[in-house]
Every structure is written in structure tokens, then in C-alpha cells.
Amino acid sequence: MGRLGAWSLDVPGLDVEWADESRSILGYAKGAPLSWQQALAHLEEPYRTELQRAVVDCAERGQAFGMEARAVTAEGRSLWLRIEGEPEPEVTGPTRRVLGVTQDISERKEDARRFQQLSEQLATTFESITEGFFTVDREWRFTYLNHETERVAKRSRTELIGRTIAEVFPWYTGSRFQAEYERALAEGRRVQFEAFAMAMGVWVDVYAYPSPQGLAVYFQDITERKAAHEALRASEERHRLLFEASLDAVFRTDRTGTVLSANAAACEMFRLTEAQLCERGRHGIVAPRDPRLRDWLEVLERTGKGRGHLTMVRGDGEEFEAEVSAASFKASNGVTYAKVVIRDISQILKYQAEILALNEGLAQKVRERTAELEAANTELKAFAHSLAHDLRAPIAAIDGFGLVLEERLAPAAERERQYVARIRQAARQLDDYVEALLSQAWVAQATLRATHVDLSAMAQGILADFRERDPERNVMAHVQTGLHAFGDATLLRMALENLLGNAWKFTGNRPLAEIRFAATGQEQGFTTFCVSDNGAGFVMDYAHKLFGTFQRLHTQAEFPGTGVGLANVQRIVTRHGGRIWATGEEGVGASFHFTLPLRE
Numbered sequence: 001m002g003r004l005g006a007w008s009l010d011v012p013g014l015d016v017e018w019a020d021e022s023r024s025i026l027g028y029a030k031g032a033p034l035s036w037q038q039a040l041a042h043l044e045e046p047y048r049t050e051l052q053r054a055v056v057d058c059a060e061r062g063q064a065f066g067m068e069a070r071a072v073t074a075e076g077r078s079l080w081l082r083i084e085g086e087p088e089p090e091v092t093g094p095t096r097r098v099l100g101v102t103q104d105i106s107e108r109k110e111d112a113r114r115f116q117q118l119s120e121q122l123a124t125t126f127e128s129i130t131e132g133f134f135t136v137d138r139e140w141r142f143t144y145l146n147h148e149t150e151r152v153a154k155r156s157r158t159e160l161i162g163r164t165i166a167e168v169f170p171w172y173t174g175s176r177f178q179a180e181y182e183r184a185l186a187e188g189r190r191v192q193f194e195a196f197a198m199a200m201g202v203w204v205d206v207y208a209y210p211s212p213q214g215l216a217v218y219f220q221d222i223t224e225r226k227a228a229h230e231a232l233r234a235s236e237e238r239h240r241l242l243f244e245a246s247l248d249a250v251f252r253t254d255r256t257g258t259v260l261s262a263n264a265a266a267c268e269m270f271r272l273t274e275a276q277l278c279e280r281g282r283h284g285i286v287a288p289r290d291p292r293l294r295d296w297l298e299v300l301e302r303t304g305k306g307r308g309h310l311t312m313v314r315g316d317g318e319e320f321e322a323e324v325s326a327a328s329f330k331a332s333n334g335v336t337y338a339k340v341v342i343r344d345i346s347q348i349l350k351y352q353a354e355i356l357a358l359n360e361g362l363a364q365k366v367r368e369r370t371a372e373l374e375a376a377n378t379e380l381k382a383f384a385h386s387l388a389h390d391l392r393a394p395i396a397a398i399d400g401f402g403l404v405l406e407e408r409l410a411p412a413a414e415r416e417r418q419y420v421a422r423i424r425q426a427a428r429q430l431d432d433y434v435e436a437l438l439s440q441a442w443v444a445q446a447t448l449r450a451t452h453v454d455l456s457a458m459a460q461g462i463l464a465d466f467r468e469r470d471p472e473r474n475v476m477a478h479v480q481t482g483l484h485a486f487g488d489a490t491l492l493r494m495a496l497e498n499l500l501g502n503a504w505k506f507t508g509n510r511p512l513a514e515i516r517f518a519a520t521g522q523e524q525g526f527t528t529f530c531v532s533d534n535g536a537g538f539v540m541d542y543a544h545k546l547f548g549t550f551q552r553l554h555t556q557a558e559f560p561g562t563g564v565g566l567a568n569v570q571r572i573v574t575r576h577g578g579r580i581w582a583t584g585e586e587g588v589g590a591s592f593h594f595t596l597p598l599r600e
Contacts, residue, residue: 003021006100009099011059014037016035026071042071043070043071051069059087067084068081085100132217133146133217134160135217140166143213152200152219166178177195181208185210190208194222201223202223203221205222206219248341249266249270249341250265251340251342252337252339253281262274269344271315287311289311292310293310296308308324309322310324322343398424453485455484466500475512478514485597491575491576494568495568496517498565499569500517503531509535516530517530520593525597526578526597527595530592537589540584547570573596578595
């Protein structure tokens with residue numbers, strides 16, 4: 001029944017006795033002659049040599065043997081044999097006989113080959129899939145895992161095979177994974193679940209299949225899918241909030257203009273419910289006489305975007321102007337939809353009309369004020385002309401007749417001569433005031449002709465003129481080279497003449513006068529300049545009076561002047577967009593700082 005073929009081999013004569021099954025296995029008939037050498041000839045190499053060596057070792061050393069060999073039967077059929085042998089016990093002397101058995105194991109070898117092939121195919125399949133797969137026995141020990149499982153678990157096969165899940169992953173105990181796997185084995189049915197493996201930082205979709213051997217687990221890393229789903233959910237939530245909270249009317253329509261949904265602002269704007277808006281559609285909320293609708297729809301159809309102004313109609317029939325923008329998109333089902341946003345601009349247009357009317361009124365007032373200013377300027381020019389001609393003529397006459405009177409007075413009339421001298425001095429001072437007023441008016445009305453001005457050269461020229469007029473003065477003047485500004489050369493020369501002239505005048509009592517002109521810094525397109533001296537200076541408490549018209553901090557007897565020069569300097573600097581300020585100390589000196597633009 002076991003299909004075992006027995007044989008007995010005498011050693012060393014090699015006489016062999018065969019059971020009928022042995023002959024049958026090799027393809028011989030019952031009782032057919034079959035020698036040992038004939039039987040060996042049926043074995044393929046190297047199995048033939050291996051059997052011969054095994055028989056010798058069995059006889060000489062008493063060693064039993066067993067082997068598998070490939071053979072060809074007498075009919076030419078290939079098969080696999082299992083051959084086993086052991087020495088026959090002898091009471092005395094060496095072994096004389098080897099007893100053996102032969103079995104045809106071809107079917108078992110073929111089954112093993114097919115099983116191996118199937119195992120390799122399964123392993124190849126499991127390794128090639130992008131999902132994870134592993135098996136555990138009923139003791140929760142890993143028995144197989146593929147490459148994806150190694151990647152997700154961050155463990156190699158050698159670390160996992162033969163070890164329990166809890167042993168390798170302590171977080172497994174008490175987790176949802178443990179609960180679901182145990183439920184699958186206990187209930188004997190498949191379980192499916194999604195869970196987050198915190199220790200590995202991944203979301204997985206798991207299918208667990210129970211079997212008599214344990215559990216087969218198939219899982220997929222869905223971290224990216226979950227992230228995409230969460231991003232989509234967040235986007236949809238933002239869209240919903242924007243749709244609901246928007247102050248503008250928002251509609252979703254199809255290509256025919258059917259309203260599919262509308263937000264609360266749309267219902268409030270059109271004074272209709274969402275159902276009523278859906279029932280009316282596009283043509284029920286746009287004024288039918290508005291010719292702009294056709295052009296707007298053509299642009300939307302051609303470019304997928306549209307923006308413009310349309311006349312809309314509320315539920316009670318009131319018309320209003322609206323700004324309308326839309327964008328079309330194709331859904332996953334292939335249907336084209338449009339998102340339309342409507343903003344009521346009727347109030348804005350009303351305010352714009354009011355503003356335009358107000359601007360027109362303001363423009364008219366500006367024109368009127370301009371005419372008034374032009375008239376005032378004309379009167380001011382006439383007044384300046386009067387000062388230059390009508391007023392200065394009597395002053396000149398007073399001074400002239402005073403000179404005649406002074407010449408005719410007797411030398412002994414000392415008191416009378418003093419009176420006449422004071423009259424002439426007052427006349428000349430009055431003429432200086434008139435000249436100062438004229439210069440002030442000219443500074444205020446002069447047209448700016450801005451160019452790049454070399455202030456260093458200008459200051460050097462002014463100081464040279466002062467030295468020619470007063471050559472006996474001992475003045476050490478320092479002018480920094482390379483000083484430039486952008487402005488009107490005539491006005492800037494007047495400003496420097498006033499500042500340097502003051503420095504020259506107020507250092508008149510110094511045995512060695514010091515005057516400096518330099519730049520002290522730059523900021524935001526402006527250069528700061530400074531004219532300083534070691535002259536009489538001033539008390540800082542009265543610095544605010546320096547730039548006032550006819551404001552003076554020294555008496556006429558100490559330092560003559562009109563008190564208009566610094567006021568003119570301030571006007572010139574201000575007209576150039578700069579500013580001016582002064583610092584000083586009485587008896588020590590003064591410094592005048594001012595800013596001018598570097599470029600246009």
C-alpha cells in the first residue's frame with residue numbers, strides 16, 4: 001500500500017534480490033531478471049556515484065543512508081526516487097548484506113516544485129504591490145512582510161520575523177490596531193478600519209483577514225490622501241464661510257443662467273428668498289432693457305471671466321446699478337457652472353455725483369479766490385511801485401534838502417547841525433526800510449528757476465566782495481568745497497548774502513573774526529548746511545524772533561539793520577521745500593542751519 005520496493009544486496013558479490021514493487025518502479029515486469037549494475041544504470045549522475053559510495057560506506061562502516069535520486073525507467077519515463085539502506089546485523093564478522101527500500105516520490109517532488117513556484121510568485125506579487133502586507137500567527141508573531149511594510153514600519157524583515165507585534169512596537173498594546181486584529185480573529189471575519197499610527201506618523205487604511213494559521217493584514221498608506229482630503233474639506237469650509245458671510249450677493253448658475261444657489265446677501269439685496277431667486281434666474285434679476293448684458297455674456301463665454309456694470313431689478317421692481325463679476329468652471333461631471341458676484345453700487349454712484357457737484361463748486365470757488373488773489377497781487381505790485389517811486393521820492397527830497405540846510409548853517413550852530421544830521425539819518429533809514437520791503441515782496445513773488453547751484457563758489461564770491469568793501473578787517477573765513485544744491489540761483493545768492501553778511505557784521509568787534517560755511521549732513525534727499533561765526537551771538541530764549549519781519553535782537557547803535565534779511569532767508573528756504581533754524585550763545589557766536597534739496 002505504501003508502494004515501497006524492498007531489495008537486498010550481498011556484499012561484495014553484489015547479488016541482489018528485488019521485491020516485485022522494486023522492479024515495477026524501474027519499469028520491469030514481475031520476476032524479470034534485474035542485476036545491481038542494471039539498476040544503477042537507470043540512475044542519473046551524480047546520483048549513481050553517490051549511491052555506490054553510500055553502499056560501500058554502509059557495508060564497511062555500518063552507516064545507514066538515505067538519498068533522493070533522479071532516474072529513468074526502462075520505458076524512458078523520468079522519475080524521482082527515495083532510496084534508503086542500512087546494514088544487516090551480523091553476530092560475528094563484517095557486514096555481508098545491505099537491506100534497502102526504494103520509493104517513487106515523483107508526485108511529491110512535483111508538488112513541492114509547484115508549491116515553491118507558487119510561493120515565489122506570491123512573494124513577487126506581494127513585493128511588487130505598493131500596499132503593505134504582512135502575516136502573523138496566532139501568537140501574534142510576524143511570519144511574513146513585504147517591502148512596503150518595512151518602509152512604513154521603519155524596520156527590516158530580520159528585525160520583525162519571528163517576533164510579536166507588541167514586542168517590536170510597544171505602542172501597539174491598547175491601541176485600536178490591537179482591538180481590531182483581536183476582533184478579526186475572535187469573530188473569524190474580515191475587519192476594515194482607518195487609523196493613525198502616531199509612532200510612525202502615518203494614516204493607514206487596514207484590511208485584516210483571519211485564517212487558521214493567524215492573520216493576514218493588508219494596509220495602504222493614506223497619509224497624502226488624508227492630507228488632500230483635509231485640505232479639500234478646509235477649502236470647502238472656507239468657501240462656505242465666504243459664501244455665507246460675504247456682503248456681496250453671490251450666485252451659482254449654470255450656462256443657461258439658471259440660479260442654483262444664492263447667499264443671504266443676495267436675498268437681502270434683491271428682497272427675495274433663495275427659492276424665488278432660483279425660480280427667476282438670470283433674466284429675472286437683470287433689467288431686460290440693459291444692452292450691456294449681451295456683451296458681458298459674450299466675454300464670459302469666450303474667456304471664462306467677465307466683469308462690468310449692469311442694471312439689476314429687485315423683487316419689488318426697483319432698479320439699481322451693480323458691478324457684476326463672474327468666472328466659469330467645469331465640474332467633475334463635465335457640466336460648466338459660473339460663480340457670479342454682484343455688488344450694489346447705486347449709493348457709490350450717488351456719492352460720486354455729489355462729489356463731482358461739490359468739486360465743481362470748489363473749482364468755481366477756487367477760480368473766484370484765484371481772481372481775488374490776482375487782484376490782490378496786482379494791488380501789491382502797485383503798492384510796491386508806489387514805494388519804489390512815490391514814497392522814495394519824498395524821502396530823497398528830505399535827505400537832499402537836509403544836506404543843503406546842513407551846508408548853509410553856520411559852523412557855530414552845532415545843535416542845529418546835529419538836528420539836521422539826525423533828520424538825514426532818519427531819512428536814509430526810512431529808505432533802507434522801503435528797500436527791505438521791496439526785497440521782501442520780490443522774494444514772495446519771484447518765479448523759481450531751479451538749477452544745480454555751486455554754493456561753495458557762490459559763498460567764496462560773496463566773501464570776496466565783503467573783503468573788497470572792508471579790507472581792514474581781519475577775518476578767517478572757511479568755505480567747504482563741493483557744496484551743491486538744486487534751486488533758484490538768484491534767491492539762493494540772496495539767502496547766502498544775508499547769512500554771510502550777518503556773520504560779517506556781527507563779528508565786527510572781534511580782533512580775529514571766524515566765519516564758516518559747511519554741510520553737516522544729508523537726509524531724505526536734502527542737505528543740511530550751516531553758516532557759523534564767533535560774533536556777538538544771541539540769547540536762545542529770543543531765538544523765535546530771529547526770522548520775524550523787523551524783529552531785531554540788537555540795537556541800531558550796536559549793529560545797524562532793518563530786521564528783514566533773516567525773514568527773507570526763511571522765505572527763500574521754505575520756497576525750496578527746506579527749513580531753517582538757529583543756535584547761539586551771547587558773546588560766543590551764532591550758527592544758522594538750513595536744508596536744501598539735492599536734486600529735482
